[in-house]
Amino acid sequence: MTTAGGIVSLPPPPPSSADVGVDVVSANVALRRARAEERKLELLAKARSARIAWVLDDDDANADDDGDGDGDGDDDDSVDLLSGLRACRPDALPHAPLVVGALLAPRPSPAAAARRRRRRRRGAGTATTGRNVDDSDGDDCATSVAVIIPRNNRAVRRALEERGLEWGSVSARGVDGVDDDDDDGAVPSPHPPMTTTTTTTTERDPIVTYDFIPRPDDYEAFLDAMCDPSAADVVLSAMKFCSTMREAANVVASTDAVGGVGEDDAVVLTGLSRAIRGFVGRTMRTVEGHEAFRDFVSRDRRATSTSSNEAVAAAAAKERLAASIEKFVYGKCRRDIDAVLSRSTRKEGEAGDYADDGARRSSPKSLGETDAEFHERVRSLQFVSPAHLEIRCLMMRSGGTGEGGAAPPSYEDVDLSYAVRQIRSIHGRSSPREMLQSILMAHRGVSFALNEACGSGGSVSPPGADDVLPALILATLRAQAPRLPSALVFIEIFAPPSMLQGEAGYAYTSLCGAVQFLKELDMDGHLRGVALLGGTGEMSAVLSIGPDDFRVGLEECQRKMMLEVEEGVRRSMKRRSGDGMDECAGETDVEDDTNDDGRIDDDASLHIRITARQVRDARSHGEIVDLDWAMKKQQEALWQRGEVVDLMSERIANQAEDMAAARRRRQRLNVPPEALNLPPYFSRSYSFLTAHPDNIGIRDLPQLLNEYKMLVHVTELLLNERSIWRESERKRQSRLEREHLERDFADVIGVDEDGGGGELANGH
Amino acid sequence: MTEAVNHYKVVLLGEGRVGKTSILLRYIENSYDVGCPSTLQASYLEKHVVVEDRTNNYLSSNRNAAVSRREANLSIWDTAGQERFHSLGPIYYRDAKGAILVYDVTDRPSFERVRKWTKELRKMVGDGDKICISVVGNKIDLQGRAVDTEEAKKYAQSVGAAFAEVSAKTGSGIEAVFVDLTKKMLDTVKPSHRSKSSLASASSSMATSINKSDDRVNLSQRNPEQEPSRCC
Numbered sequence: 002m003t004t005a006g007g008i009v010s011l012p013p014p015p016p017s018s019a020d021v022g023v024d025v026v027s028a029n030v031a032l033r034r035a036r037a038e039e040r041k042l043e044l045l046a047k048a049r050s051a052r053i054a055w056v057l058d059d060d061d062a063n064a065d066d067d068g069d070g071d072g073d074g075d076d077d078d079s080v081d082l083l084s085g086l087r088a089c090r091p092d093a094l095p096h097a098p099l100v101v102g103a104l105l106a107p108r109p110s111p112a113a114a115a116r117r118r119r120r121r122r123r124g125a126g127t128a129t130t131g132r133n134v135d136d137s138d139g140d141d142c143a144t145s146v147a148v149i150i151p152r153n154n155r156a157v158r159r160a161l162e163e164r165g166l167e168w169g170s171v172s173a174r175g176v177d178g179v180d181d182d183d184d185d186g187a188v189p190s191p192h193p194p195m196t197t198t199t200t201t202t203t204e205r206d207p208i209v210t211y212d213f214i215p216r217p218d219d220y221e222a223f224l225d226a227m228c229d230p231s232a233a234d235v236v237l238s239a240m241k242f243c244s245t246m247r248e249a250a251n252v253v254a255s256t257d258a259v260g261g262v263g264e265d266d267a268v269v270l271t272g273l274s275r276a277i278r279g280f281v282g283r284t285m286r287t288v289e290g291h292e293a294f295r296d297f298v299s300r301d302r303r304a305t306s307t308s309s310n311e312a313v314a315a316a317a318a319k320e321r322l323a324a325s326i327e328k329f330v331y332g333k334c335r336r337d338i339d340a341v342l343s344r345s346t347r348k349e350g351e352a353g354d355y356a357d358d359g360a361r362r363s364s365p366k367s368l369g370e371t372d373a374e375f376h377e378r379v380r381s382l383q384f385v386s387p388a389h390l391e392i393r394c395l396m397m398r399s400g401g402t403g404e405g406g407a408a409p410p411s412y413e414d415v416d417l418s419y420a421v422r423q424i425r426s427i428h429g430r431s432s433p434r435e436m437l438q439s440i441l442m443a444h445r446g447v448s449f450a451l452n453e454a455c456g457s458g459g460s461v462s463p464p465g466a467d468d469v470l471p472a473l474i475l476a477t478l479r480a481q482a483p484r485l486p487s488a489l490v491f492i493e494i495f496a497p498p499s500m501l502q503g504e505a506g507y508a509y510t511s512l513c514g515a516v517q518f519l520k521e522l523d524m525d526g527h528l529r530g531v532a533l534l535g536g537t538g539e540m541s542a543v544l545s546i547g548p549d550d551f552r553v554g555l556e557e558c559q560r561k562m563m564l565e566v567e568e569g570v571r572r573s574m575k576r577r578s579g580d581g582m583d584e585c586a587g588e589t590d591v592e593d594d595t596n597d598d599g600r601i602d603d604d605a606s607l608h609i610r611i612t613a614r615q616v617r618d619a620r621s622h623g624e625i626v627d628l629d630w631a632m633k634k635q636q637e638a639l640w641q642r643g644e645v646v647d648l649m650s651e652r653i654a655n656q657a658e659d660m661a662a663a664r665r666r667r668q669r670l671n672v673p674p675e676a677l678n679l680p681p682y683f684s685r686s687y688s689f690l691t692a693h694p695d696n697i698g699i700r701d702l703p704q705l706l707n708e709y710k711m712l713v714h715v716t717e718l719l720l721n722e723r724s725i726w727r728e729s730e731r732k733r734q735s736r737l738e739r740e741h742l743e744r745d746f747a748d749v750i751g752v753d754e755d756g757g758g759g760e761l762a763n764g765h
Numbered sequence: 766m767t768e769a770v771n772h773y774k775v776v777l778l779g780e781g782r783v784g785k786t787s788i789l790l791r792y793i794e795n796s797y798d799v800g801c802p803s804t805l806q807a808s809y810l811e812k813h814v815v816v817e818d819r820t821n822n823y824l825s826s827n828r829n830a831a832v833s834r835r836e837a838n839l840s841i842w843d844t845a846g847q848e849r850f851h852s853l854g855p856i857y858y859r860d861a862k863g864a865i866l867v868y869d870v871t872d873r874p875s876f877e878r879v880r881k882w883t884k885e886l887r888k889m890v891g892d893g894d895k896i897c898i899s900v901v902g903n904k905i906d907l908q909g910r911a912v913d914t915e916e917a918k919k920y921a922q923s924v925g926a927a928f929a930e931v932s933a934k935t936g937s938g939i940e941a942v943f944v945d946l947t948k949k950m951l952d953t954v955k956p957s958h959r960s961k962s963s964l965a966s967a968s969s970s971m972a973t974s975i976n977k978s979d980d981r982v983n984l985s986q987r988n989p990e991q992e993p994s995r996c997c
Contacts, residue, residue, distance in 0.1 A: 391847070393781070448807075448808065464786070464807065464808070465785055465786025465789065465807045465808050465843050466777075466785075466786075466808040466842075466843035466844050466845045466846075467781055467785070467786065467843075467845050467846055467847065469808045469843075469845075470844075470845035470850060470853075471845065471847075471850075499958060502772070502774070502840065502957065502958060503811070503840065504809050504811070504840075507808070507809040507840070507842050508809075510842070510856055510857060510859075511808075513856055514845075514850070514853040514856050514857070517852075517853060517856065518849075518850065518852075518853060521852060543849050544849075545849075
């Protein structure tokens, strides 16, 4: 028996007989071990839940596992808004879908509805796997919640569970069929306007040769593996890597504020891309032999074992693994990369040296500006038709022949909606691989659409680049994808060169060509009438259109753009002036409409649509995207359009203040109260805190036991108090939030305070 | 077992109606192999080409011609030939190891366009050791020739390009164009990239490119002159 040095608070070790001492000592050792073990487990559990939260933190990217982009962003944002409603009481929840649905009114296309339905079904298929929560008082609002829950989305599920709602009860409502599993992710939604026979061929064909993106179930499996405790090292290294990336991006952002030089940005971005690729490679090597991912990897093997060639199968499996890792990493880092990217300056045409020297513009613009300019230009060129691009395979055979006929040949129109959807989805993808996949699909979509159109026109030969490129330009125009140029630059920098070599590389190059053509299009020249084909003797990017027609078309488009704005204004005026109540009552209509004819009633949408883009931007600026935010944004938008009276703006300001105050309160309250009254028998003297097992004898047992009991009592007491406090706090907050919500709601739908408040209160 | 396969990118240039697409389609049809993608699209094609070289082996006693087989994968990129898209050419030329310039033997301007492309290609991509050019006259089945064979041949020689006249309609000479070009590329230019087998090409090359790079975020290379500019 030795006394441990440095221990002063101990009572001197009592002389005790050896055999008893040994027992006590071993008992103490066991106790300490158990405690340490418990503590360790607790810490581990905490760390693990933090890790899982991080892994599953549904960035826009992770959730985006479907093939199409236009609906997805909205769905994800509705998830955010829904999460913002967490603080509401369940009985306030019925407003949520209405608000969210209205704010994010989906495009009323049948295809979207079909997708939605499919997702819901898919959600139902797995609904039973959702963890059960006892509380089911959200049942009454489950139906309406189901309207806006696109699919079995982890984020939604989590949000609901935190609200005490049962996922199963929510998603099972309004579900009519069983899981239809024909949607395998690589091939997106049906191509509605095509005839059914061709749909199958056009949709099935593209996946035969390419396995670019991880299938959704693959990715889910990957996430599951990441959540496994034994995968902690992988997750931790990923976390570390992502935070490094973030720091790097921040450094760049802060230093370059002076006015970045293009080459610098290029160096930084290349560095980032190399870092990511390196990380993916290292992670891949780790994961391949990793215990936690054994199932995942072997699952991969099994999936591809049908291939005759073992080596090919292995390579494919590896590829899929890399795809999953990439998707994960880019999902976490994409925002930071985008931040750097959008403010990086590149001289026009410098991207990949793909422009003539003559095409270079003098002043370097940031990519963000280029994007905006491009979008503006595309929007004003909406009048361009196949005739202007002379897509020859669409030329009508019936009319006079192109060469000799006096009458100008007329052109058929072509349905490019599939390609358009793909192009729109590009920016929403997280990894360059997935973006390339979208581009590839867009390109093939164009080919197929032309094939279709030509086939009906009598010719049978598939279209070559002579026709595909102009059609791709047309699709790019119709897509009006806001950030296409920067997405292309992103791919160029971040995709490994080998990825740009195959057909995907060709499709990418063609899309670059299409974008550049539109950028180079000499609009002034057209207006002045000098930019006729061959008119200047130079071969330049021009349309086959006379100056007058061009002017007419341009003006019409600009008028339309104005009209769109006015339409928005008009609608919101109408809304505010009266029929807000109908909207409240029409809550279930939203679902009915979605179910029946696939369109959400236009009247159900609110004034200003908050785009997915805005939400993402806000998030990338670190704002908290929730209902408050949405309301504020909407009010701001209204205000900017100059249709809100001063009184309104005052109210907005007040509201914003209130919200901020509420948030502050919330934050403050989250800090546990410091001075709690201690129970009377609680001494706060811990006799054995620093005791060494060797120094504790049998006679110390009573005291030890006493102190132990006391501690247990106090712990229990504190825990109890804490839960009571939490409950009351929750109630208080939900009351607060609900008040806010109702006030906001009343404001937004423009109901008079006296008339509307009562209705709303009775509404649930 | 499998040797590395060379990959070559080949661009197909030619004015709007000279029949680039028809040549490509004919080539697919004539020598259809399983690995080629659906014929629903004719703007991009991947083709595995086997070149058999017959060389007299003087050392062997029986004086039989020894056949050496060489393989290459071509990815053939069709381009839009209309004048309005001319400025987009350089995007497509990037990394191209071969170019097939097509003109219509009944259409003089299309031949003039070929001269223009040749110049541009040489300017952008470099000399013969960087890119192999093949000048191809199409539509020899048609009457009313506008471009003389000898003239075109002479021109092709003068710019160091191969020359052939073909008919996409009858299929004559098509295959030879691609095989000859492949031969020339195998002899003279470095491949775009190499891979073990055609199917695993994407994955393996990607994996290696991943493995090589390191994962540190490199910020040190940038803004050495940023500091002084900030203090002004």
